Structure formats: structure tokens, C-alpha cells
Amino acid sequence: MTPPDISMRGRVCLITGATAGIGKVTALELATKGATVILVGRNEDRCRDAVDEIHELTGSNNLDYFVCDLSNFQQVRSLSQAVKSKYSKLNVLVNNAGALFMRRQYNVDGLEMTWALNHFGYFWLTGMLLDVLKASAPSRVVVVSSDAHKRANLNEMPNFKENVPVGYFGYANTKLANLLFAYHLAYSIKSTGVTVNAMHPGVVATSFGGNNGLVGRIIQMNANIFGVKPEVGARTVIQLASAPELYATTGKYFVKEEEANSSKASHDTRLGTRLFQWSLDISHRLGMDTRQLEAR
Numbered sequence: 476m477t478p479p480d481i482s483m484r485g486r487v488c489l490i491t492g493a494t495a496g497i498g499k500v501t502a503l504e505l506a507t508k509g510a511t512v513i514l515v516g517r518n519e520d521r522c523r524d525a526v527d528e529i530h531e532l533t534g535s536n537n538l539d540y541f542v543c544d545l546s547n548f549q550q551v552r553s554l555s556q557a558v559k560s561k562y563s564k565l566n567v568l569v570n571n572a573g574a575l576f577m578r579r580q581y582n583v584d585g586l587e588m589t590w591a592l593n594h595f596g597y598f599w600l601t602g603m604l605l606d607v608l609k610a611s612a613p614s615r616v617v618v619v620s621s622d623a624h625k626r627a628n629l630n631e632m633p634n635f636k637e638n639v640p641v642g643y644f645g646y647a648n649t650k651l652a653n654l655l656f657a658y659h660l661a662y663s664i665k666s667t668g669v670t671v672n673a674m675h676p677g678v679v680a681t682s683f684g685g686n687n688g689l690v691g692r693i694i695q696m697n698a699n700i701f702g703v704k705p706e707v708g709a710r711t712v713i714q715l716a717s718a719p720e721l722y723a724t725t726g727k728y729f730v731k732e733e734e735a736n737s738s739k740a741s742h743d744t745r746l747g748t749r750l751f752q753w754s755l756d757i758s759h760r761l762g763m764d765t766r767q768l769e770a771r
Contacts, residue, residue, distance in 0.1 A: 480507065480508050480509075481508065481509035482508050482509065482717065482719070483505055483508035483509050483510035483717055484508075484509030484510070485509075485511075486509075486510045486511070486566040486567065487510070487511045487513070487562055487564055487565050487566050487567070487611070488502075488505050488510045488511065488512050488513065488565075488566060488567035488568075488569065488716060489512075489513040489515065489558065489565060489567070489568050489569065489604075490502050490505075490512065490513070490514060490515065490569040490571060491515045491516075491543075491545055491569065491570055491571050491572035491596070491600065492515070492516065492571040492572030492573065493514035493515055493516055493522075493525060493540075493571070494514065494516035494517075494518065494521040494522055494524070494525045495521070495525075496705045496708070497571065497619070497676050497705050497708045497709040497712055498514075498569070498571040498572070498709075499514075499525055499529075499705070500705045500706050500708075500709035500713075501569060501571070501709045501712045501713055501716065502514050502525065502529060503529050503532060503533065504709065504713045505567070505713065505716060505717065506529050506533045506535040506537070506538060507532075507533050507535075508717060509535075509537075510537070510566075510567075510717075511537040511538075511539070511562075512529070512535070512537065512538055512539070513539045513540065513541065513558065513562070514526060514529075514538070514539070514540040514541075515540070515541050515542075515543050515545070515554065515572070516540065516542065516543075516572075517542065517543070517544050517545075518542070519542045522540035522541075522542055523540065525540070526538045526539070526540050539561075541554050541557060541558065545572050545592055545596035545599075545600065546582045546586075546588060546591035546592035546595070546596055547582060547583055547584070547591075548583075548584050548595070548599060548758075548761045548762070548763070549583075551596065551599040551600050551603065552599070552603060552762075552763070554600070555599075555600060555603035555604055558604065558607075559604070559606075559607055562607070563607075564607060564610065564611035565604055565607045565608055565611050565614065566608075566611050566613075566614045566615070567614065567615050567616075567617070567716045567717075568600070568601060568604055568608060568614075568615070568616045568617070569617045569619070569712060569716060570596070570597040570600065570601060570616070570617065570618050570619060570653075571617075571619040571712070572592065572596060573592060573593045573596075573619065573649075574588075574589070574592055574593070575589070575642070575643070575646045576588050576589050576641055576642075576645070576646075577641065577642045578641065579638070579639075579641045581635070584761055585635060586635055586757070587633065587635050587639050587641070587645070589641060589645045589646055589648075589649050590633060590635075590639070590645075590648075590649055590652075593646070593649035593650070593652070593653070594649045594652040594653065594656070594754070595754065595757070595758070597618060597653060597656065598656060598754050598758065599758060599763065601616055601660070602758070602763065602765065602767055602768045603763070603764075603767075605664070605669070605767040605768065606767050608669050609664070609667045609668070609669055609767075612667060612668025612669055613668045613669075613670070613722055613723075614668065614669050614670075615669070615670050615671075615672070615715065615716060615721075616657075616660070616669060616670065616671040616672075617672060617673075617674065617712055617715045617716050618653050618654075618656070618657040618671065618672065618673040618674070619653075619673075619674060619676060619712065620650045620653040620654050620657070620673045620674065620675060620728070620737075621646075621647075621650040621653075621675055621676075622675045622730070623643070623646060623647040623650045624647060624650040624651040624653070624654055624737065624738055624740075624741060625647075625737075625738045626643070626644065626647040627644075627647040627648045627650065627651035627738070627740060628640075628644065628647075628648065629648045629651050629652065629740065629746070629750075630746075632749060632750065632753040633648075651738070651740060651741060652750055653673060654673050654728065654737050654738075654741040655741060655743075655746060655747040655750045655751075656747075656750065656751065656754070657671050657672065657673040657726070658671075658673075658726050658741065658742065658747055659744075659747040659748065659750070659751045660751075660768075661725045661726030662726060663768075665725060665726070670721075670722070670723065670724060670725035671725055671726065672715050672721070672724060672725060672726070672727050672728070672729065673727075673728050673729070673737070674711045674712060674715060674728065674729040674730065675711075675728070675729075675730045675735075676708035676709070676711060676712065710731075710732055711729050711730065711731065711732050714729070714732050715729060728741070751768075755768060755769065
């Protein structure tokens with residue numbers, strides 16, 4: 476009889492977008508490996524149902540959830556405070572929550588919604604939890620990006636008072652931003668014991684894009700026909716979160732569980748520095764303590 480894999484026992488993992496798709500599969504697999512798993516989602520009922528399902532499948536009692544709209548700065552700040560109040564350590568942060576918006580929308584902070592959720596949601600939560608990640612080292616940050624970043628056109632930082640690209644090209648720009656952020660952060664904290672790696676899950680058959688009416692239904696139909704199952708898409712996330720051989724790997728991009736090349740633009744350090752400083756400036760104006768991200 477093969478002994479159970481308890482390689483993550485004693486480790487605390489937080490996963491955003493964890494009530495469906497690859498986030499939910501990642502939560503399930505890390506719980507199976509013995510980790511304490513914190514699920515983050517927008518809907519309390521879906522969070523509770525996901526926890527109940529994972530408990531039923533794994534028998535784990537080390538499951539928790541928090542409800543948060545990650546496009547909302549104040550909610551992300553409340554989430555980070557609640558997590559640090561309840562948990563003294565955090566070994567893995569999986570930034571997975573994201574969406575495609577075909578129509579221009581703005582969040583309560585005046586940020587275009589694609590940027591607010593897909594980029595700033597990652598930036599805020601990682602920055603606010605960076606102190607506990609450092610204190611828990613060795614620890615890992617996993618950034619779910621997309622091959623869509625190769626279609627990005629991000630020469631200047633967005634001005635949200637003007638029309639910025641939305642739809643697929645707006646999404647692509649934020650996925651490039653994920654990589655620029657991951658690479659910049661990995662370099663700036665490389666001596667802290669916190670690793671930062673990004674990945675592309677592939678086209679996955681999930682509810683992604685379903686918030687866009689008829690267009691969203693077409694996106695979902697194509698994903699269901701041509702995409703991989705969430706269990707396949709989540710493999711690289713799980714690998715980056717738990718594989719012992721990657722304990723010191725940082726600043727890399729993975730596809731299908733292998734290190735891969737991201738676009739030339741994603742390695743533009745000047746662009747990455749501009750994005751990072753722009754993100755710091757906006758976040759500071761919203762009231763974020765950015766010292767952890769600014770520290771070298």
C-alpha cells in the first residue's frame with residue numbers, strides 16, 4: 476500500500492479564486508498533501524461549499540476560507556489583516572483570481588476593472604502579506620499569468636481617466652503585468668527566502684469569461700471544446716506551490732510543468748520598473764503601506 480503524500484503537512488497555503496476551476500483543484504491537491512489551506516473567493520456560499528467538498532474528499536480539518544472581492548482595495552486590506560490575525564505563518568500564496576471584461580467597468584477606487592482584479596489584486600495581496608511570507612521562509616508566491624501576455628501592447632502605464640483597452644487586449648496587458656510584477660519582485664526579494672514564479676495554465680475548461688453575456692458563452696463553449704480539464708491546468712500551479720526541487724527556483728515562467736520562455740516584453744526591466752513604481756504610487760494613494768514592497 477502506497478503511503479499517503481503528506482509532504483505539505485505543517486505548511487499554510489492561501490489560494491485566491493479557489494471556489495472553482497484550477498484554484499479549487501489546487502486547494503484540493505494541497506489539502507491532500509497535508510497542508511492547511513485557506514480558500515479565498517467572492518461568494519460565501521461557494522466558499523463554504525468548496526471547503527465542505529474538499530473536506531469530504533480529503534478528510535482534512537485544516538481548511539478555512541475568507542470572502543473578498545480582490546478588485547477592491549479596502550477588502551484586500553481587510554483580508555490581509557484577517558489572515559495575519561489568525562495565522563502566524565504563510566508558506567504559499569497562489570495569486571489565481573482573475574477575469575476577462577469585455578465592457579469597460581471601474582471599481583470603487585476608480586481603476587479599470589481588468590487592471591483592478593488581474594494586476595492590483597495580485598499586487599495588493601502579495602504586498603500586504605509579504606512580511607508574513609518573509610517570516611515564514613522558505614515560502615513561495617505563485618503568479619497565474621497567461622500565454623495571452625504575448626499579445627500585449629503595454630508601452631505606457633494606463634491612464635484610467637482615459638479609455639484603456641478592454642476585452643482580450645486589455646486582459647493580455649494585465650497578464651503581461653503579472654509577469655513584469657513577478658520578475659521584478661523575485662529579483663528585489665531574492666535574498667529573503669521567498670520565491671516568486673509565474674505560469675500559464677493553458678486554455679482550461681472552466682467558467683472563465685462567463686461574466687460577459689453571449690460573448691462569454693462563446694468563450695466558454697470554445698474552452699469546453701478545445702481546453703484541458705481543470706485537473707490538468709492546475710498541475711503546474713501545484714508543482715510551483717509544492718515541488719521540493721523548486722524550493723530555490725525564482726523569477727521563472729512555467730508551462731506544462733516545464734520552465735518556458737515568456738515574451739521579450741516581459742523581460743523589459745525598464746518597463747517592469749515603471750509598472751512597479753506606478754503600482755506603488757497608486758496603491759500608496761489608496762492608503763497602502765508599501766514599505767515591504769519598497770524594501771530591498
